[in-house]
Amino acid sequence: MIQTIDQIFVIAKHWLLGYLPAGAQPLCSAVLSVLSIIVVFPMLFAFVTWIERKGLGRMQNRYGPNRVGPCGILQPIADGVKSLTKEDIVPITADHAVHFLAPVLLVSASFLDYAVLPIGRNMVIVDLNAGVLFFFAVGSLMELAVFMAGWSSRSKYTLLGAMRAIAQMISYEVPLVLASIVVIMQAGSLSTVAIVNRQAAYTGIWPHWFVFTPWGFAGFVLFMIAATAESNRSPFDLPEGESEIIAGYYTEYSGFKFALFFMGEYIGMFATGGMAITLFLGGWSAPLSFLTWIPSYFWFFAKLLTLIAVFIWVRGTLPRLRMDQLMNLAWEFMLPMTLLNIVTAGVWHFMPAGSFRWFVCSCMVIVPCILLSRGLKQKKKFQVRTYHFSQ
């Protein structure tokens, strides 16, 4: 019974496919899987925009949206209708083809990420043997879309926003990938399904999640920081700094194309969150061994919503970074820490299991972290700024 509920979507899909001729089955199977992703995640996006506005409101002692439907739950629908009926303005000097393609590419790239995310047991569209690599490769497509948008609008604000976005996303892609390497080392596979299966085991009641190791915890924190920057979210939302460059690279977008950008960013955020869950938080596996009777997809979405709540919480707390702070954080703190973390994971692998291994590896993570942050703090010298080009 528990097995059936856990596998209900897989069983339903096979039952539907049974009515089709054998030749059409592979294609229809793919279409069914993709359709479910395309339906579920935009709905999650709509729900999250509401949750986010409510949560941010409460953090600022406001009610948030409370007019459309009970507690404002229908607000996303009202927003959708609004953006659909708005006039779609394209600047007369813009490159029309690229201007149109940019949001399409952004959304399709963010949806492609889900191809390798295991949402539940046996619930993954394709089990690529290089799944993690595929994920990061597709994730880089978003940078192209962002730059297409900024360049084709032919406006200085969009171009500045796109330049910022590119600088930021490329800088943070390095620690993002390096932070996930520790998991690949430990799991010995690039397949996301294999990585989750490796973590879905228990010692007593405790799961074998990678986050419960010194290198896994450090990797998780670094991955989440880089993921926040990668999805252009506060406090790393410089590409859309309202006070300086209006709305960044999508300044010249209106109506439904703007909504597509908005959706693409959220869908991409969910995808990186899902990847963090897959790599560090055990994917669809239950957090305690006696909770395995709850369906696997429930755990995946519960973890995803928790991560989204943390994203919202961080957004409600932290102010935006300055550009030099952003770059210093990426190259002077995150990059050395991720490299050290890889060494730590290697040491963990070759040391005999026990509390001594825990002690050594914890020291290898914590001591450099403290020293590095101290050093970076002391290195900061305050002096009168000189401008070379304005004189």
Next chain:
Amino acid sequence: MVGEGILKGMAETARNFFGSYVGKDRLTTVQYPEQRDPRIEAARSFPFLVYDGADWQQGMRCVACQICEKECPPKCIFIEKSKDKKPDANEKLQFYPAVFNIDISVCMSCQICVEVCPFDAIKMDVDYNLSTDDRFGGLLFDKQRLSKSNEYYNAIHPTESAVVDAQFAVERARQEVKARAATEARAMAATNAAPNTPAQPASSEPR
């Protein structure tokens, strides 16, 4: 330690988040259409025309002197003077505005028209529920829409209108005294003049 400030900030936002569900006094938002804040006496939105008595056309204080039209910085007032005259509050015959329009989409609520009006005929309103789906006609207020009674003015600006009303009362009293003096003088002249009417030309003789 790195990240200490971040954790402190996160704790602060979490406290606000949960606190807003526990303590209702944290939420200062007024739910507008259902709840309203009490009216602020010193508030001002757009000008309106004051009339005395019950009939807005009869009691209109404005005499179409067009000072406000000339002084208005964004030029949102349009006045057309009447051909005939009507008695004002003090029973004196005055012109009145045949057309008096204010385009509140242009008005910047500077109150200069109120400052320059010598007749206390134009005052600032406090009504802000003025949204409309007709952005041309709906925001061009004509004479009838602008006219509001002195009682309404008393209700929205009690302190200010008390001063205005006192001035009006003083003025009216002076007019009354003058009128009485005039009638008395006329009566006196009549009584004096009646018996010796021919004396009048004689009295002017020495000049």
